[in-house]
Amino acid sequence: MNEFELIDRLIQSFGSLTSGQGVVVGPGDDAAVLDLPVGEQLVVSTDTLVPDVHFPAESAADLIGFRAIAVSVSDLTAMGAKPLAMTIAVTMPTLDPPWMERLAHGFAVAATEFDIQIAGGNLARGPLNITVTVHGTIATGQALLRSGMQLGDDIWVTGTLGATTVFLANPCCTDSDVEELLPHRDRCAQARYFLPHPRVLFGTSIRELAHAAIDISDGLDSELHHLSRASGYGAEIDLGRLPVWAGLQPSHVAGPDDSYELLFTASSSARQAILKCASDTQTPVVVLGNVVAEPTIEYQLDGKRIHVASGYDHFSSAT
Amino acid sequence: MNEFELIDRLIQSFGSLTSGQGVVVGPGDDAAVLDLPVGEQLVVSTDTLVPDVHFPAESAADLIGFRAIAVSVSDLTAMGAKPLAMTIAVTMPTLDPPWMERLAHGFAVAATEFDIQIAGGNLARGPLNITVTVHGTIATGQALLRSGMQLGDDIWVTGTLGATTVFLANPCCTDSDVEELLPHRDRCAQARYFLPHPRVLFGTSIRELAHAAIDISDGLDSELHHLSRASGYGAEIDLGRLPVWAGLQPSHVAGPDDSYELLFTASSSARQAILKCASDTQTPVVVLGNVVAEPTIEYQLDGKRIHVASGYDHFSSAT
Missing domain, CATH: 3.30.1330.10 (PurM-like, N-terminal domain)
Structure with missing residues (x-):
């Protein structure tokens, strides 16, 4: 051939x-x-x-x-x-x-x-x-831009973060068929690593409710910095609310991670409407924190301020 | 950085x-x-x-x-x-x-x-x-498709074929700046190899005159076969008319070649209009032959039928 x-x-x-x-x-x-x-x-x-x-x-x-x-x-x-x-x-x-x-x-x-x-x-x-x-x-004119983040907005995330971390600690299932893994992607991090679940229907349904959005392709902290740079605002995040795969700590998952979940912001007045979109499209969502005036990213866990490692650098081993 | x-x-x-x-x-x-x-x-x-x-x-x-x-x-x-x-x-x-x-x-x-x-x-x-x-x-509806080739059409080509062949025989100029080579691309095959000249203005100007078009990215023979497969017709080509770089034979240039020149067909009644487009956009063009009913590609040179090697196979050294 x-x-x-x-x-x-x-x-x-x-x-x-x-x-x-x-x-x-x-x-x-x-x-x-x-x-x-x-x-x-x-x-x-x-x-x-x-x-x-x-x-x-x-x-x-x-x-x-x-x-x-x-x-x-x-x-x-x-x-x-x-x-x-x-x-x-x-x-x-x-x-x-x-x-x-x-x-x-x-x-x-x-x-x-x-x-x-x-x-x-x-x-x-x-x-x-x-x-x-x-x-x-x-x-026309409805695209959700990073720069659209507004002061006081809720910061939301879909799904569960950390599949990459769990997979890399135990890289199994690499020879599976796609059909074998598909039924397990919502509860098996290895399946989720290969079969990310971009929130297509949910993303289009919140288009007129959300102010800004970004997908998590490098890590939560990296994406929050992108939103901050584009908008001029900052974020306060309660890591205790972050949905993570079993066995992981929220502070690890805020760093390098390519979950391909959706991080977005919206006015707190839109909460009920967003939860309705989530329910209609069977999409898990949670509010992680708020947009603040100071253009920095602050994390809290159990009421204490903590530091997290930043996102993935594609050339980190080479530079 | x-x-x-x-x-x-x-x-x-x-x-x-x-x-x-x-x-x-x-x-x-x-x-x-x-x-x-x-x-x-x-x-x-x-x-x-x-x-x-x-x-x-x-x-x-x-x-x-x-x-x-x-x-x-x-x-x-x-x-x-x-x-x-x-x-x-x-x-x-x-x-x-x-x-x-x-x-x-x-x-x-x-x-x-x-x-x-x-x-x-x-x-x-x-x-x-x-x-x-x-x-x-x-x-809408104006795209020039391969399948549009019609029986009796003239078959045209722009520019000069064979820059790749000349360059590969003498791969010089590889460390030149783009600005150094740009003034020489119409007469130096090495410059033309790096700086192909897609006929953008000419291509849009003949949109309503031409019936079918394809760019020469594998070689004349390969592209003619693509047109033939898509349209169900064949072609008779007079290789003596083929413009080639100095030192090359037309029969070589009909084979593997990525000149990125434009091969197109049009009714012979459009000849004058096409020559006007070519003149307006300073594009060299020539009629190479005609579309025929039999779905094969035939070449003539000095009145004799000849055989040419086919186009580039991207995996030829690997399969």
């Missing part, structure tokens, strides 16, 4: 994921052509995964594929955008059709879950690298 | 390239937000460059940066689309700010030439990989 035959086979395996829902021209031409709904803006984000930086090299290809899509869709969710379509660029050292087909299966399972089409891609020889560029739509 | 500081510095160096012209939210949030003109569709393509596959590893970073943008913009041109904005994902083994700043300079020079904004990106640790996802716009 040569490169073009493999690409044809992969496109066939994606079935209806490569057409419809705004995709006018899908994979197979020089570029894809997409229709956007009238009155909507385009939201775009790109993310790369490489082995031993973003996943253990020995991980099953379908788990890698699912994770690659999920971490990119998470950025759309952090803008309040609805997923539309994506392009996927893969480089791999040798043409390995069975591995590639398993990777594509992971793409397809994730694309189906997050309701996002596969509009095109690129396959070339090189060290393994998976770069996904996601496209979503949002009503 | 850490990762975030370097990203801030790169964004600053891009200046006005990161805002305006449809970019409502540029780099620095979870995702970019773009406005599309009313009545236009979005055209999207993604391409990856890795060292020693897509450029010599020792090449100057600004040359790599320019080439990465140009080869992606070339796909927009092949659809007749106008460049709008792009995202750029880079993985590199260690955080090397001077190298990265030179790469970004190449991005900026190309973005300025092709009138495309830099809407966002991603920087992570990993083997060197540059993946560019370009976005363009086109009036």
Whole structure:
């Protein structure tokens, strides 16, 4: 099988994921052509995964594929955008059709879950690298920006933090099938590590209630600093309220962590409406603290101020 | 300098390239937000460059940066689309700010030439990989598809083919600055290799004249086969008409070649109008042959039928 035959086979395996829902021209031409709904803006984000930086090299290809899509869709969710379509660029050292087909299966399972089409891609020889560029739509002017954080806002987080920490302490399940792990992602940190759960429906439902949002891709502390820099405000966080995986301390989870949960702020008057959105979309949410005038991030635990390590530095071992 | 500081510095160096012209939210949030003109569709393509596959590893970073943008913009041109904005994902083994700043300079020079904004990106640790996802716009329903080729059409090509062949036989200029090579790209194959010249203005100007288009990223023969598969027709090509770099034979250049020139078809009644577009945009063009009913690709040279080697297989050394 040569490169073009493999690409044809992969496109066939994606079935209806490569057409419809705004995709006018899908994979197979020089570029894809997409229709956007009238009155909507385009939201775009790109993310790369490489082995031993973003996943253990020995991980099953379908788990890698699912994770690659999920971490990119998470950025759309952090803008309040609805997923539309994506392009996927893969480089791999040798043409390995069975591995590639398993990777594509992971793409397809994730694309189906997050309701996002596969509009095109690129396959070339090189060290393994998976770069996904996601496209979503949002009503004009409604994107949730980091700079939108307002003084006095509640600071909310979805889900449970720390799956990466638990997984790295015990990196099991790396050879599982995506179907095996999916039923366990809400209670098994190893499953959650490979199969992040961006809060797509909840994110779009709070679009007119929230003031600012960011996804947790580096760690709570790092994301709070991003919100602070963009808005000019600070945050007071009660770590005792932070939902963490069993066996973890909240102070650890505030540091490096890529849970792909949603951190957002909203007026306290919106609390009931937000809890209703959470209930309607079966999304666990909790208020962690408040936005304050002083542009620093302060943490409390059991009434005492504590210090936490900062977020993940992608080049920390190299600089 | 850490990762975030370097990203801030790169964004600053891009200046006005990161805002305006449809970019409502540029780099620095979870995702970019773009406005599309009313009545236009979005055209999207993604391409990856890795060292020693897509450029010599020792090449100057600004040359790599320019080439990465140009080869992606070339796909927009092949659809007749106008460049709008792009995202750029880079993985590199260690955080090397001077190298990265030179790469970004190449991005900026190309973005300025092709009138495309830099809407966002991603920087992570990993083997060197540059993946560019370009976005363009086109009036609804006007995209030039491969399948649009019609029986009896003229087959046209822009520019001169074979820069890659000349360069690989004598891979010089790899340490030049982009500014040094730019004035020489129309007569020096080495300069043209690093600084491809997608025919952006010409491509949009022939949108309503041409029936089908594809860019030459693998080789003339490979692209003709793509057009044939998509349309069900074939082609008769007179290789004697093929413009090639000095010292090359047309039969070599029909095989593997990534000139990023434009191959397109149009009714012979459109000849004068196409020559006018070419003259207006200072684009060299020539008719190579015709579309025929039999879905095969036939070559003639000096009145004799000849055989040519096929296009580049990205995994040929690995499979």
